[in-house]
Amino acid sequence: MTLSEVAALxxxxxxxxxxxxxxEMNGISRAKLVPAETLEAVAAEGVGFAGFAAGDLGQGPHDPDIMAIPDFSSLHVLPWQREVAWLASNLYVNGEQWPYCPRTILMRVLEKASARGYRLMAGMEPEFFLVRRENGSIAPFDPLDxxxxxxxxxxxxxxxxxxxxRLVDSMNxxxxxxxxxxxxxxxxxxxxxxxxxxVLDQCDRLTFARFLxxxxxxxxGLTATFMPKPFKNLTGNGCHYxxxxxxxxxxTNLFLDRNNSHGLSQTAYWFIGGLLKHARALAAITSPTVNSYKRLVTRPxxxxxxxxxxxxxxxxNNRSVMxxxxxxxxxxxxxxxxxxxxYLAAAAILAAGMDGIENRIDPGPPxxxxxYAYTVEELLGRGIRVLPSNLNEALDELEADEVLREALGSDYLLLYLQVKRKEWDEYHSTVSDWEIERYLTVG
Structure with missing residues (x-):
């Protein structure tokens, strides 16, 4: 969408x-509201933010402003306040693309795939809870449910x-x-x-969907949460890609071959091979929090x-497989x-899949x-690996994965590891109610 088209719209x-x-890194949206009359200036220069104050963006308080330059193709009019339009942006510093911008990271990986003749399409399925806060905690908001x-x-x-x-009408x-x-x-x-x-449009949509x-x-008067595992005994929130x-x-869909097994082409099977090969490292990006690994468990x-x-x-068509x-x-x-x-999840997934294609990685038999009918030991005995059991383990896998390091950028990977290891350390040093109940009278 051109500047004149946006102005007309x-x-x-x-x-x-x-x-x-x-x-920013954790998927938290940051924004400024500007009058529509500033459109030309925003398009040319962007909107300035103090990067250090806006999350994990690789800046200190002494660094120059981060400039958010909107992508007009992402424009969404707020269905509940139609005089406001939302736009996804890429970040720049001193006129240069900022390598710590998740959307820019995805676009860089997409450009590499495009140079090889590929375009990734995606459909995303967010799950969420509607909860109410009570007694310092949360509960499903509907007592009849x-x-x-x-x-x-x-x-x-x-x-x-x-x-x-209202949600469906707004999205439609x-x-x-x-x-x-x-x-x-x-x-x-x-x-x-x-x-x-x-896939870039889908990432913009998912980001806006969470906001919506x-x-x-x-x-x-409710809280919508996408937290991976808000309740111990209930199914967690996924977002299937x-x-x-x-x-x-x-x-042309290069994954489609109706004459082959499951209607997938050889290219698709190599892509799967890449996802399987890098699965343990991918977990640090696609399941990025301490809480994520309370969803990824073997018990029902x-x-x-x-x-x-x-x-x-x-x-x-088997929902028990990865x-x-x-x-x-x-x-x-x-x-x-x-x-x-x-954006980071899509970038890492595409990089892993492309590695599978380039190296013709055989995924093995389906x-x-x-x-769920097998124990961990039985599946391990059949040569089937398991995802990391916690964030720290996943971060070790990510640090050792050269393909994902290249996709994210060495500097960004270093920042990601620092931020997430700090998150793990804070969790690991916290004394929980469970520990008090379990160990208070031990010894």
Whole structure:
């Protein structure tokens, strides 16, 4: 979208303000609001931020301003306040692309893939809880939503029709093509699905979707959380990535081969091989918090399954494996969770898959059984690896992975490891209520 087209759209829609937004390492959105009359200046120079104050962006308090220059193709009018338009941005310092910008990192990986004739398409499926705060903690907001197996519960969905239909209507107003929304496998948990598109657009949509969902929840006095594991006994929040690789022009799905097993091409199987090879290092990006690894466990929840595979496997339409093949021409990466930075996760996944293609990595035979029916020891005995059991273990794997180091950039990887190891150390040094109850009278 050109500057003149954006100006015309602003006049047509009556937009008075622009929300210039970007995400930092942890996927947290930062923004400034500027009058629409400043459009030309914003397009030319961007909007300035004190980078040190805006999260983990590789800056100190002495550094020059970070300038957020919006991508006009990402423009979304706020459905609940139509005089405001939101725009995703890339970060610059002193006129140069800032290498600590997650969106810029993804674009760099996409450029390398494009030079090889590839374009990644994606569809993302965020899960979230609606909760209320009570007694310093949280609880599912609807006391009637208490079934042990609540997935697809019609009555629970009906009680939330006002919220759900407002969400669907808002996204469809933006042209996203929502095709389903459901009550998920935990109490007061929901998922929404929209049409797939270019992966950069999908990351922008997911970033905006989190903003939209939280805003609609707050209007009802609720909190929407994408936290991977907010409740010990309930299924956690995933964000499955459906992926297909196309030619650079976006005309031919290079993953599709209806004459081959599961309707996937050899290129797709090599891509899967790359994801399997780098799975343990990828976890540090796609499951990026201490809390993420409380979702990635082998024991079931009260519903009977975690729906978060921890075994490094792939298979057909099998939700117990890490990479599912839901239909011809696409795969589903099931271990991305609600805390993942969309841009970093997509960049790391694409880099791993491209390594698989370039080195023709054989993924081996698919696993078509129920992984939950086996013990860890039984699967390890069959040569199946398991994902890291905690964030610290995942960070060690990431540090040793040269492919992901190159994709993210050495300096960014160093910062990422520093930030996340500090997070692990803070968690590890915290004394929990569980420890008090367990060890207070020991010895």
């Amino acid at each position: 602003i006049r047509e829609k009556g937009i008075r303000y622009l929300m210039i937004s970007f995400v 208490n079934s042990a197996k609540p997935c697809y519960n019609q009555q629970a969905l009906t009680r939330n029709l006002d919220f759900v239909t 107003e933006l042209g996203w093509g929502v095709y389903q929304c459901d009550h998920e496998d935990a109490n007061c948990q929901f998922e929404i699905n929209w049409q797939y598109s270019d 969902i939280r805003s609609l929840a707050e209007q009802q 459906h992926l297909s690789l196309w030619d650079a022009g976006g005309r 929840t009260t519903s009977g399954a975690t729906w978060a595979p921890v075994y490094i496997t792939y298979g057909g 990479i599912r093949i839901p239909g011809p021409g696409r795969i589903e990466k099931r271990t991305v969770d609600g805390a993942a930075n969309p 696993f078509e059984e129920n992984t």
